[in-house]
Amino acid sequence: MGMIKAGAIAKGTYLLEKNEPFIVAEREFVNPGKGSAFVRLKLKNLRSAAVLKITHKSQDNCEEIDVDEVECQFLYSDGTLFHFMDTATFDQFEVPIKTHENARFYMLEGETFKLTRWNDETLDIRLPPKKDLLVAEAEEAVKGDTVTGATKYVITETNLKVKVPIFIKQGEKIRVNVESGEYQERIND
Amino acid sequence: MYRGIRDYFDNCGYLEVDTPLLTDSPIPESHIELFQTRKVRPDGTSYPLYLVPSPEIWLKMALASGSSSLFQIGRCFRNGEQMDKWHRNEFTMLEWYGVDKTSGDNLLVMQEIIKVTLHAVNSEAGEEVSGNIREISMDEAFREFAGFSLESALEESGLSGINRTSPGYPASLADITEFFRSRLKEKNLPSGDIDRESADDLFHRLFLTLVEDALPADRPLALTHWPAFIPTLARGIPDTPWADRWELYIRGVEVANCYGEETGEELLKNYWENESPEKPDPDFRWPQLIGRGMPSCSGTAVGLDRLLALVRGDDSLKGLDLFPIHDNMPR
Numbered sequence: 001m002g003m004i005k006a007g008a009i010a011k012g013t014y015l016l017e018k019n020e021p022f023i024v025a026e027r028e029f030v031n032p033g034k035g036s037a038f039v040r041l042k043l044k045n046l047r048s049a050a051v052l053k054i055t056h057k058s059q060d061n062c063e064e065i066d067v068d069e070v071e072c073q074f075l076y077s078d079g080t081l082f083h084f085m086d087t088a089t090f091d092q093f094e095v096p097i098k099t100h101e102n103a104r105f106y107m108l109e110g111e112t113f114k115l116t117r118w119n120d121e122t123l124d125i126r127l128p129p130k131k132d133l134l135v136a137e138a139e140e141a142v143k144g145d146t147v148t149g150a151t152k153y154v155i156t157e158t159n160l161k162v163k164v165p166i167f168i169k170q171g172e173k174i175r176v177n178v179e180s181g182e183y184q185e186r187i188n189d
Numbered sequence: 190m191y192r193g194i195r196d197y198f199d200n201c202g203y204l205e206v207d208t209p210l211l212t213d214s215p216i217p218e219s220h221i222e223l224f225q226t227r228k229v230r231p232d233g234t235s236y237p238l239y240l241v242p243s244p245e246i247w248l249k250m251a252l253a254s255g256s257s258s259l260f261q262i263g264r265c266f267r268n269g270e271q272m273d274k275w276h277r278n279e280f281t282m283l284e285w286y287g288v289d290k291t292s293g294d295n296l297l298v299m300q301e302i303i304k305v306t307l308h309a310v311n312s313e314a315g316e317e318v319s320g321n322i323r324e325i326s327m328d329e330a331f332r333e334f335a336g337f338s339l340e341s342a343l344e345e346s347g348l349s350g351i352n353r354t355s356p357g358y359p360a361s362l363a364d365i366t367e368f369f370r371s372r373l374k375e376k377n378l379p380s381g382d383i384d385r386e387s388a389d390d391l392f393h394r395l396f397l398t399l400v401e402d403a404l405p406a407d408r409p410l411a412l413t414h415w416p417a418f419i420p421t422l423a424r425g426i427p428d429t430p431w432a433d434r435w436e437l438y439i440r441g442v443e444v445a446n447c448y449g450e451e452t453g454e455e456l457l458k459n460y461w462e463n464e465s466p467e468k469p470d471p472d473f474r475w476p477q478l479i480g481r482g483m484p485s486c487s488g489t490a491v492g493l494d495r496l497l498a499l500v501r502g503d504d505s506l507k508g509l510d511l512f513p514i515h516d517n518m519p520r
Contacts, residue, residue: 032443034218037271064226
């Protein structure tokens with residue numbers, strides 16, 4: 001655990017506030033017309049996913065969490081927990097899905113991911129910016145429906161619903177933006 | 190935009206001035222970091238000069254020397270600011286002073302400046318930028334968003350109708366400091382080293398956490414009647430705990446501030462003394478010169494880069510950076 005001046009906090013910094021671990025989602029500097037410099041932070045609680053908005057004076061000392069980056073294999077999900085294995089120690093452990101909802105759409109069994117861990121707690125699952133996924137369910141395009149830009153919804157192998165161009169078929173692979181969940185392109189292997 | 194603003198002030202009979210960017214005695218503002226350079230004499234000896242954080246001191250000197258209403262569009266420099274969405278170390282400021290005008294008059298002028306800017310860039314910005322400026326007092330804002338009356342608190346501390354040179358002032362200030370401290374504790378807000386913090390830092394903690402972010406942004410907003418204990422060059426409103434001051438927010442971004450100007454020599458001197466300790470070379474001739482000659486007036490400073498970006502519908506100053514510099518330079 002180290003101390004960090006609030007003015008040095010960046011997006012992505014891990015902080016301990018009121019004994020709860022948070023990641024900084026947004027940081028904004030506020031210099032009131034005639035006052036000290038302040039930093040307004042939007043924090044995401046890494047246990048409850050709740051959002052906390054707080055304001056610190058730039059000179060305030062905050063508690064920064066020293067986290068570990070661990071490479072882990074995703075074994076499976078049981079609906080409530082993700083099961084992972086540390087690829088260096090072969091230790092197995094669980095992560096509650098509700099704290100990392102989005103991850104379930106982008107992890108395939110057997111793949112490895114970098115996890116941010118602190119005191120046996122997983123604070124973050126590092127997902128790639130883009131992920132290639134197989135289309136598990138797709139409606140057939142209706143004949144004659146050739147309007148440029150026409151779209152439909154498909155379901156991927158990870159159960160993610162994605163809006164795609166009309167030409168995408170079941171069994172094809174598509175590239176999805178992990179942050180927005182949006183279709184980017186068709187992948188021809 | 191600049192041409193539109195110049196035409197507007199020209200038609201209103203304001204004098205345009207162009208004042209120096211380098212000074213050996215900057216205005217003391219304890220919260221502003223300055224850019225310092227050195228003037229080198231031919232013999233190789235040197236002395237410090239500073240880039241102005243605003244043209245305020247020059248414009249006030251001009252007024253004290255008998256100038257009529259005046260304005261300037263010029264570059265200003267503030268060190269220590271983080272380069273983020275709405276902050277730059279170098280920026281363009283419009284500052285104007287209307288002789289015999291009030292802060293209320295200047296709010297009307299501000300509305301016109303927004304109109305001029307909208308027109309100059311053919312903006313189709315909505316009500317949140319082009320709408321009529323809504324006025325909310327600091328007390329109304331605190332009652333609405335912080336759940337208590339700031340006016341009652343200030344009055345109970347005895348801060349009504351007194352100023353920084355009054356004998357009872359230190360005790361009243363200690364009282365309000367304690368009040369803010371207990372509010373912060375009660376609301377369990379981050380507090381840093383609050384047991385040693387000044388009343389205005391504690392006030393800003395409450396204001397920035399509970400109030401500023403919650404202010405309505407559907408129209409431009411002028412937050413009026415700021416606590417007089419915050420050290421500024423705004424005059425106190427007689428028999429109240431308030432300073433004659435407003436800050437303008439557009440889409441939640443602070444764009445301008447305005448004072449009914451303090452002209453009393455004693456209070457100006459007090460400000461210089463209190464704001465100076467950490468500042469280089471305060472020049473105590475200024476309060477005397479300004480205090481003895483400055484007419485009743487109101488001055489407004491507008492961050493033109495911010496105004497332009499907001500009128501354009503931008504979410505940061507980035508679109509105006511022709512030659513950007515970053516905090517991580519030099520490489």
